[in-house]
Amino acid sequence: MLSLGCLMTFRTRVLSAAIALGVGGLSAEGASADTFAVFNPTDAGVNVALSGLTLSASTPVVFDYTTAGLAPLGDLAAQWTLTATETGAVAFGPIALGSFDGSFALTYSGPTVSAGGYTVHTGDDLLSGTFLGAVFAGYGTTATVTDSVSAGGLVSFNNNPLLAFDPTADQGLGLALSSLAPSTTVSSGRLNDFSASASGSFSANTVSPPPVTVPEPRAWSLLLAGFAGVGGALRVRRRADGARSHRRLLLPVTAALAACLTVLSAGGAKAATIATFRPSGNTSNIALSGLNLTASAPVVFAYKVPGAAALGNLKATWSLNATETGAIAFGPIDLASFDGSFGFTYSGPTKTVGAYKVQNGADLLSGSFLGGVFQGYGSSGGLSDSILAGGLVSFNNNSLLTFSGIGDEGLAVTLGSLSPKSIVVGGELTAFTAVGSGNFATGVAPMVTPNTSRIGSAFAPTTSAVPEPATWVLMLMGLGGLGAASRVARRSAASPRGLA
Numbered sequence: 001m002l003s004l005g006c007l008m009t010f011r012t013r014v015l016s017a018a019i020a021l022g023v024g025g026l027s028a029e030g031a032s033a034d035t036f037a038v039f040n041p042t043d044a045g046v047n048v049a050l051s052g053l054t055l056s057a058s059t060p061v062v063f064d065y066t067t068a069g070l071a072p073l074g075d076l077a078a079q080w081t082l083t084a085t086e087t088g089a090v091a092f093g094p095i096a097l098g099s100f101d102g103s104f105a106l107t108y109s110g111p112t113v114s115a116g117g118y119t120v121h122t123g124d125d126l127l128s129g130t131f132l133g134a135v136f137a138g139y140g141t142t143a144t145v146t147d148s149v150s151a152g153g154l155v156s157f158n159n160n161p162l163l164a165f166d167p168t169a170d171q172g173l174g175l176a177l178s179s180l181a182p183s184t185t186v187s188s189g190r191l192n193d194f195s196a197s198a199s200g201s202f203s204a205n206t207v208s209p210p211p212v213t214v215p216e217p218r219a220w221s222l223l224l225a226g227f228a229g230v231g232g233a234l235r236v237r238r239r240a241d242g243a244r245s246h247r248r249l250l251l252p253v254t255a256a257l258a259a260c261l262t263v264l265s266a267g268g269a270k271a272a273t274i275a276t277f278r279p280s281g282n283t284s285n286i287a288l289s290g291l292n293l294t295a296s297a298p299v300v301f302a303y304k305v306p307g308a309a310a311l312g313n314l315k316a317t318w319s320l321n322a323t324e325t326g327a328i329a330f331g332p333i334d335l336a337s338f339d340g341s342f343g344f345t346y347s348g349p350t351k352t353v354g355a356y357k358v359q360n361g362a363d364l365l366s367g368s369f370l371g372g373v374f375q376g377y378g379s380s381g382g383l384s385d386s387i388l389a390g391g392l393v394s395f396n397n398n399s400l401l402t403f404s405g406i407g408d409e410g411l412a413v414t415l416g417s418l419s420p421k422s423i424v425v426g427g428e429l430t431a432f433t434a435v436g437s438g439n440f441a442t443g444v445a446p447m448v449t450p451n452t453s454r455i456g457s458a459f460a461p462t463t464s465a466v467p468e469p470a471t472w473v474l475m476l477m478g479l480g481g482l483g484a485a486s487r488v489a490r491r492s493a494a495s496p497r498g499l500a
Contacts (some may be wrong), residue, residue, distance in 0.1 A: 033150075033170045033203040033379050035416040035435035036067040036163075037127055039080060039106060040276040044304040046179065046195040048082065053190065055100055057082040057198065063106050063126050064300075066282040066435075070162060072116035075313065078106045078126055084134070091186040094389045095335070095373060096138040098191050100145065103130045104173075118162060127202060129157040131173060135333060136191065137375035137382065138177075138184030140389025141271050141441065142412040143196070144375055144382025148172035150421045151332040151378025157204060169205030172380040174414035176200070178439035179271040183388045197273040201437050203379065203416040271408050271441040274401070275365050277301045277318060277344060284417065284433035286320065291428065293338055293383075295320035295436065301344050301364050307448040308356055308400050315348040316364055318436075322372065329424040334376035336429050338383065341368040342411075355450030356400065365440060367395040369411065374429070376415075376422025381434065386410035395440070400448055407443035414438060 039061045041047050047059035063078040065071050084102025091097075105128035112121050120126065132154035134147035147153040148170065155171040157163070165171065177196040185192045277299045279285050285297035301316040303309045322340025329335075343366035350359045358364070370392035372385035385391035386408060393409040395401070403409070415434040423430050 033172055033205050033417045033419070034067065034282045035201050035203045035279065036070075036282055037063065037065050038199070038201045038278040038437050039063045039078065040199045040278060040302065040437075041197050041273060041304065041439075043309070044179075044197070044272040044274065046181070046197055047080070048175075048177065048198045049193075049195040050086070050191060051193050053086040055082065055084040055086065055102065057104075060109065061106070061199075063108075064278060065126075065162075066279055068282075069116055070118060071281070073113060073118060073120065074115065076108055076113070076120065076126060077110040079109050081105050081107070084131075086136075086190060089136070089186045089189060089191045092335075094139060096136070096143075096184045096186045096191060097333070098136040098138070098186075100134045100136060101132045102134070104128060120162070125158070125160040127157065127160070127163065129155065129171075129173075131155045134173070135375070135377045137335075137373065137384070138180065138191070139373045139384045140183045140386030140391065140410065141178065141180040141408050141443075142384035142386040142389070142410040143177040143180060143184055144384055144412060144414055145175040145177065146173070146375065146377045146380035146382055146414070148378030148380040148421070151380070153378065157202070165204055170379055171204045172202070172378065172416060174201050174380045174382060174416050176382060176384075176412035176414040176438045178410055178412045178441040179273050181271065183386070197439060197441065199276050199278070199414070199437060199439050201278075201414050201416040201435065203435070271410060271443040272445065273304045273439050273441045274446060275301065275303050275305075275344075275440045276438065277316070278437040279435050280315075282417075282435065284419070284435055285318065286415065286436040287431070287433045288324070288429055289431050291324040293320065293322040293324065293340065295342075298347065299344070299437075301346075303364075303400075305401075305446060305448055307354075307450065310353040311351060311356055311358060312353070314346055314351070314358065314364060316344045317347050319343045319345070322369075324374075324429060327374075327424045327427060327429045332377060334374070334381075334422045334424050334429060336374040336376075336424075338372040338374055339370045340372070342366060356448070358400070362400075363396070363398040365395065365401070366398070367393065367409075367411075369393045372411070376418065376429070378421045379416070379418045381415040381418055381422055383413040383415065383436075383438075384411065395442065395446075402447040402449065403442065404444045404446070409442045410440070412439045412441075 042060050048057040058081050061078050061080045063076045082104040084100040087099045089098035106126045108120050108124040108126050131147045134145050136145050147155050150170045157165045175198050177198050179197045180194045280298045286295040296319050299318040301314045320342040322338040325337045327336035344364040346358045346362040346364050369385045372383055374383050385393050388408050395403050413436050415436050417435045418432045
């Protein structure tokens with residue numbers, strides 16, 4: 001029988017050794033990667049699904065280059081395809097971790113367009129590549145999928161007529177998944193089937209047109225060494241009659257989750273994406289300093305709900321202020337929790353489309369969250385929260401949106417270009433800067449009010465969207481272990497890595 005402690009010790013040692021080997025072979029690993037491209041769904045519908053061990057997507061999206069030179073091409077209609085195979089999964093309370101190997105492509109589907117001296121034609125490869133050892137971190141109805149060469153993963157972007165990549169440098173990808181239906185769980189060592197709405201970001205050290213020689217094959221030895229521990233531990237876990245010690249640790253969390261789901265009468269409703277945001281460039285727009293995660297930067301915001309979606313891309317200022325409440329490391333994977341608030345404030349001239357309008361200073365979307373889960377993996381990461389996982393997400397009413405206050409609410413933010421890469425020291429994440437983009441979803445369709453005169457941040461909500469108190473119970477119990485481990489780590493003079 002393999003206890004949870006033995007499982008984590010085994011995996012941590014093998015992965016740590018693999019990372020040490022991998023870093024030695026990556027000469028540019030320490031350099032800061034730049035987020036050079038992002039994509040967002042075209043509507044509120046699902047665009048990616050897991051069935052059996054296969055994660056797949058074939059759907060229209062909006063693709064944007066954020067790197068200088070290519071950014072003037074603007075919003076590009078594209079077809080996103082993805083095929084990936086799950087290689088294993090394990091649950092830690094309400095948090096589900098898994099790994100995936102696969103490939104993706106974003107293919108231009110619009111008419112010929114030229115800008116900034118660059119041209120794309122129908123059928124052109126906007127971005128494609130392969131990945132091995134990507135980490136899935138699911139939390140209720142939200143999740144992130146991240147991969148980074150600097151963490152021991154294996155990401156390889158293909159050269160195309162617009163992009164050329166340095167094969168010796170860091171490359172990373174991040175997917176923000178919201179509206180997971182059903183909420184993420186692990187059974188018999190694998191993730192249960194789900195559908196979701198995904199957006200994504202991509203980063204690399206060097207992106208420079210025109211194309212150069214195709215990169216040499218990656219170091220397969222890094223892959224085999226870096227993830228042998230995960231695969232081996234998961235196979236042992238599947239063969240075991242049952243990890244009784246693991247189940248004992250999960251019983252309080254499972255009981256709290258059941259109580260929470262009973263109280264949330266609309267919790268089973270299928271969530272839908274209501275809004276997305278992306279960076280307006282490839283410069284950092286979020287930073288962690290001490291225990292404070294903050295953002296105050298221009299972004300591009302878009303509604304995905306009927307009516308308001310007609311407003312299209314909206315210039316906005318993204319503000320975020322969150323406090324880290326604990327962190328712990330599992331090999332190269334860092335987990336932490338955050339409480340905070342966020343807001344998107346319109347920063348353009350008055351815009352009217354049909355029956356809907358926004359004015360400068362309008363609150364496009366704002367809210368608060370407790371128990372948000374951060375997952376860091378080298379130079380990639382994510383932040384997710386979901387009521388169905390025991391978090392506490394509350395969106396505020398504003399001039400266009402009114403929320404019912406029942407059902408699931410969730411957020412998923414992908415963080416690319418983490419510099420320096422994610423690490424835990426003394427039970428806390430070390431400081432970093434990053435480029436953030438993300439999705440927001442709710443299980444009950446919000447009311448969209450056209451042409452209201454109550455425009456701007458001064459609009460007062462008419463109803464409360466605070467979830468029932470039972471969710472606090474789950475948060476306290478589900479994240480209690482994380483907080484306790486962090487406090488022990490702070491008092492200890494042991495290794496700086498959380499569970500080394």
